[in-house]
Amino acid sequence: MRVSTSHMHNAGVQNMTGQQSEINESHNQLSSGKRVLRPSDDPSSAARILDLERTVSSVERFNRNNDMARNRLSMSENAMEQVGNNLQRIRELTVQAANDSQDPQTRGYIASEIKERYEQLLQLANSKDGNGEYLFAGAKTKTRPFSREPGGQVEYHGDQNSRQVRVGPGRQIGVDNSGFEAFMKVPNGNGKFQAYESRENTGSGVINVVDQSVHRIDPQYGEYRLQFVEDDYGDMRYMVERRHDQNNPEGWELVQPPAGPDGQPPAVDQLPEYAPGSTIEVEEGVRVQVDGSPEQGDTFTVSTSRPQSIFETVHELIGALEEDGEGPHFRNAVNRALGDVDLALENVINIRSQIGARLSTLDSERASNEAALVDLQETISTEEDLDYAEATGRFNKQLSGLEAAQATFGRVQNLSLFNYI
Numbered sequence: 001m002r003v004s005t006s007h008m009h010n011a012g013v014q015n016m017t018g019q020q021s022e023i024n025e026s027h028n029q030l031s032s033g034k035r036v037l038r039p040s041d042d043p044s045s046a047a048r049i050l051d052l053e054r055t056v057s058s059v060e061r062f063n064r065n066n067d068m069a070r071n072r073l074s075m076s077e078n079a080m081e082q083v084g085n086n087l088q089r090i091r092e093l094t095v096q097a098a099n100d101s102q103d104p105q106t107r108g109y110i111a112s113e114i115k116e117r118y119e120q121l122l123q124l125a126n127s128k129d130g131n132g133e134y135l136f137a138g139a140k141t142k143t144r145p146f147s148r149e150p151g152g153q154v155e156y157h158g159d160q161n162s163r164q165v166r167v168g169p170g171r172q173i174g175v176d177n178s179g180f181e182a183f184m185k186v187p188n189g190n191g192k193f194q195a196y197e198s199r200e201n202t203g204s205g206v207i208n209v210v211d212q213s214v215h216r217i218d219p220q221y222g223e224y225r226l227q228f229v230e231d232d233y234g235d236m237r238y239m240v241e242r243r244h245d246q247n248n249p250e251g252w253e254l255v256q257p258p259a260g261p262d263g264q265p266p267a268v269d270q271l272p273e274y275a276p277g278s279t280i281e282v283e284e285g286v287r288v289q290v291d292g293s294p295e296q297g298d299t300f301t302v303s304t305s306r307p308q309s310i311f312e313t314v315h316e317l318i319g320a321l322e323e324d325g326e327g328p329h330f331r332n333a334v335n336r337a338l339g340d341v342d343l344a345l346e347n348v349i350n351i352r353s354q355i356g357a358r359l360s361t362l363d364s365e366r367a368s369n370e371a372a373l374v375d376l377q378e379t380i381s382t383e384e385d386l387d388y389a390e391a392t393g394r395f396n397k398q399l400s401g402l403e404a405a406q407a408t409f410g411r412v413q414n415l416s417l418f419n420y421i
């Protein structure tokens with residue numbers, strides 16, 4: 001078999017070029033620390049790595065969503081904390097205003113501070129996050145949620161929805177808060193029923209709900225009336241009526257004491273006698289306490305609690321301080337305000353607890369995501385990372401092979417008959 005000189009040269013060059021290519025591949029692996037640099041290096045591992053990296057990207061996106069949700073909910077929680085602080089101060093001022101040492105002038109000063117607190121409450125209700133979106137507008141985050149109308153009432157323009165953000169593979173969480181739930185939907189009275197006096201009363205009677213009751217007024221009636229009547233001896237007695245026809249202002253029926261067999265009310269001297277500070281049960285489990293000295297014909301109404309905004313509660317309190325300032329109407333207004341403010345504070349605590357629960361959920365999801373990222377990175381490392389000991393040995397072996405090929409080629413290329421002629 002004859003071997004030409006050109007064939008020997010080509011074979012030698014190809015051998016050295018191939019080994020140089022293998023050395024370059026090993027060098028790239030050692031410098032990058034990765035075993036799989038392109039899909040052709042290990043197709044099955046490359047596909048697995050690509051799938052794992054997509055999962056890592058998803059988990060990192062969940063963490064970014066988590067950070068956004070945490071920032072927004074934390075700002076909401078801080079705003080509600082300040083709302084609670086303002087309401088607590090309003091309550092303290094209300095108790096101070098109820099003190100007999102105050103007069104209409106000093107109560108006017110107290111009303112001035114409560115007005116400032118009222119403005120702060122409205123400002124907090126319209127709080128924004130760092131992106132300029134409103135915190136308490138529900139899902140309508142670009143809409144200013146609260147506005148004060150010309151008549152002084154505050155209107156809500158948001159909705160009761162919440163945007164859901166995915167913070168984990170199977171977990172979504174609401175990042176918005178409904179201002180309606182936080183500020184507008186607060187029950188008045190004791191949360192079950194409320195009591196108020198007639199503006200036409202002439203006596204000094206003051207009514208309070210008894211908070212230990214857990215009963216609601218029978219929805220079939222919804223409203224009771226406590227009426228005071230003076231007997232022939234000048235003693236004050238009372239009777240309890242309930243409205244049996246909601247569409248008829250005069251549709252009242254006697255409950256206590258019950259009417260006679262002929263449907264007629266009993267004589268005045270048969271009515272229960274009133275004692276200041278006594279507790280009167282208008283319906284089973286629904287009790288009120290009346291202090292002071294009611295006059296003939298004075299009435300008080302006990303009805304089912306209704307939703308009332310925090311702003312309405314404070315606005316009515318300011319009006320009582322500025323307009324009445326003293327007397328039984330002022331006392332009744334202050335008593336109602338104290339009860340309503342207490343329920344508003346309870347609602348603030350409830351909203352804060354809901355936000356806190358969501359923040360706690362974010363913490364647990366973040367911890368779960370971080371653990372998943374560690375596992376995913378370890379799996380990727382197993383598939384992708386280089387075994388430095390094996391690669392270094394292989395690289396040195398390839399260098400030795402290239403050096404031997406170069407030395408052999410230098411000797412073989414001189415094997416020509418022309419060198420001996």
